[in-house]
Amino acid sequence: MGKVLKRIDWTNSLFLTLTPVAAVAAVIGHVMYEGFNPWTLLIAFFFYWATGMSITVGYHRLFAHRSFEAHPIIQFFTLVFGAASFENSALKWCSDHRVHHTHVDTEEDPYNIKKGFFWAHIGWIMVRPTKPETYPMSADLRRNKLVMWQHRYYLPLSIFVGIIVPTLIGAWMGSPLGGLGIGALGRIVLVHHTTFFINSLCHMVGDKTFNDEHTARDSWITAIFTFGEGYHNFHHTFQADYRNGVRWYHFDPGKWVIKSMSWVGLTRKLKKVSDETIAMARIQMKDKGVHA
Template identity: 35%
Template sequence: MTEAETLEKKKQQHKSSNGDLPPEAARDDAFDNTYKEKDGPKPPRIIVWRNVILMTLLHIGALYGVYLIPSASAATLLWSVVCFVISGLGITAGAHRLWSHRSYKASLPLRIFLSVANSMAFQNDIFEWARDHRVHHKYSETDADPHNAVRGFFFAHIGWLLVRKHPDVIEKGRKLELKDLLNDKVVMFQRKYYKLSVLIMCFFIPTIVPWYLWGESLWVAYFLPGLLRYTLVLNASWLVNSAAHMWGNRPYDKHINPRENKFVTFSAIGEGFHNYHHTFPYDYATSEYGWKLNLTTCFIDLMCFLGLAKDCKRVPHELVLARIQRTGDGSHRSG
């Protein structure tokens, strides 16, 4: 029996460290309070200079895209917003809520759409994203957390991508039970052809559509719906790891770092209810407020209405209230 299977069995027999997790949610995304950081000096930070250079050039290109905004047509600006939302859903509704937390079930057509949208977002393939995110939840704010916010805002936001992973991140990631991802043909297909799908979806399609359909210049089309849109999606996602772990209130669990942050909620289309999410990671809405500031939950509910999604997991209201009373910081307001 693997370490993950042993932990899951124990959590099904006893109440988990999170207090209110039902058996079906006590899996790789549940916090493991048995992990202990190794004594002694920390391993040296090894800078990945290729990533530093690429991220620097990307953000310079995005700033130039901001400069080009006045010269873009209204249709191009609207197309940029559409690409932003599609990209965002590929992360939030796809890699995060569906594949990382298994908080709802999606039909094959919806899974294909979300995998394509995920390639447009270009934040590692679904398998790698989900694996690292489960490690993040299981070992949050420790050396085994890929973007440990205890190491500061810059590290949690972008720095973790500019250095080699801590050895504990790699070790713990290898021990996770990932059969659901390995058995998902959509996930494996996207992983196999990820580089090609990124070139097509993240750069080619956003650039070619405005040029071909309404005569936008290729220059503007590349820098706005291409580079600027991509950079904004990246930073919106990174804010969940950085700002939402540092600033805001903690109405559900004052003993953990993740916070409720309205700015992050807006920019990341619903992912800023982060204290709730880390308290109840299996809830498909990542919030007790349904559609409020939560475009991703609206999208998933629409997919359910259309018959493309089902079995959305929700936390019973009485459990939420009990958790608020037991571990909240007193800042909770209903509605």
């Protein structure tokens, strides 16, 4: 029992378990003492969009996979609001993610789905790593001054932008508890679990459209809540592609934002897999009878 307790990361565990409780308490206080202010939903929507998009476009497609290049302004925005998501620094997040792709579904995979839904979803975050944190596969990120700046100041950045700013905006609107409970804490919980569902649900439910050699699956439902991240089988098969939803009707706002920014010079060198390669992978899966 002692060994188990020593492995628990109490900071992460308490934050992940108490944040929903604090959010509910703050929302109740907001309704009881301030009266429900619908403008607090606008705060939550903006910060949900800014933090979720920063994880999708910034942490994931830009920094982890280098699927495009971005102007320093875009890097700065996604690093600041990525911190406000409370999903760790970009250096830590991307290092874990690269290890996940390299060792998917094995013991070396940080969020290996074969250890169960809970482990892949949130359990892996609640325990300390068995080895010292060295941030493997991150030499390029260490050379990025903005990434290292965010890594050094991650905690104050996350608290200020993710909690204090929404609360102050709520106070300016006459609802500090609403800003705290809905715009900050409630939004943090929602962004957390929609992101976590990519690591858990998208390795369990959905279609293996392009490859059946890994557990990743395409799920249009999770794509709706994660700015297009739900097309996970495509992503694991063609991880360098800046798109996740490859067809025109796939809901992938991350793809649309990256593409639209390229028109004004804020992004460039967008990487795409050829249509022929994608079609061949789809045909091979249909021939196997795997994809319905």
